[in-house]
Amino acid sequence: MARATSLLRRPSTFALALAALLGPICAAAADDRAGATLITACQACHGKEGISESAEIPNLAGQKQAYLVKQLQAFRGGTRKNDLMAAIAGQLGDDEMRALALVWSQLPGAAAATSAPAGSIAALRSRMSFPAGFPAGFTLYETVVDGGQVARRYANAVALRAAREGKPLPDGAAIIVANHPAQLDAARKPVLDAAGQPAAGPVLSYAGMAVRDGWGQDVPVLLRNGDWDYALFAADGSRRDGLNQAACLACHKPQAADSYVFTMKALRAATAAPAAR
Ligand code: HEC
Ligand code: HEC
Structure with a gap:
């Protein structure tokens, strides 16, 4: 036990020990999936030493190996849902x-x-900044009402052009979601504006994703979304720097085939419509 802890505190030795441990069984795996890089992803949420700071994230340190394996298999198989x-x-x-x-x-x-x-969480900080002059340079591609909120989804010109051509979204692409309070009628149904779109109050906050060459380099391989970064912004455009983008990266990662974008279909459809050109 003492040995494992001291190894963790000295990352290079720890990485070597782990690589030695995982080496023989990972021989067939690609180099970038060496064990030492796998564990950094866990540390972004479960803490550097497997002790979590969050009520929603369990500790991994000191749990039985067989139990941990069983849980991982259950997550993979979908019998435990998260x-x-x-x-x-x-x-x-x-x-x-x-x-x-x-x-x-x-x-x-x-x-x-x-x-x-x-500071025991190896939190992943965002480098995305709020686009100057937003919404200038962006096109609204989808509006949805969810609960009491209206989400307006915007893409910049780089993203739209690639989506129109059916290509992966390249360096410089950005998507911003603006969250507004919905205007509801007496029956709590969304009120529509003159254009038939859900009417909304002033913006509450923003969520964004953007891609820049090189951003993905330091992101653990299990979390890496190419070169995409994620961020939350207040209504005035200031970035919430306390955000650990590990959760954003984890949840969007399965969308890799669509440049990590869930709403790619809507984005492509909007580029085909004359209004978006
Ligand atoms: C993006 C954040 C995130 C990352 C990265 C992450 N986890 Fe988790 N993990 C969670 C959350 C949240 C839960 C709790 C899930 C639930 O409520 O069922 C969890 C639960 C678990 C559990 C179940 C523990 C228990 O007590 O039942 C295991 C095992 C686990 N994670 C292993 C790992 C391993 C191994 C890695 C790295 C390869 C990893 N996790 C990376 C967020 C993360
Ligand atoms: C639990 C899974 C999950 C997590 C965690 C998550 N997202 Fe998403 N995100 C989605 C889904 C699903 C959509 C599609 C729209 C919807 O259903 O709301 C989406 C849509 C988006 C979009 C619009 C582009 C697209 O992919 O369709 C942005 C931008 C975005 N999320 C940013 C973020 C940021 C920033 C974070 C972290 C603070 C984050 N997301 C965390 C699941 C997630």
């Missing part, structure tokens, strides 16, 4: 699961470490 872990476990083979579970099982559990030290 969007984030389904995306992570779906990328792992049984051997990789066993090796990862072994490492976490050997670290001291929460009883030893009374609470996670501040």
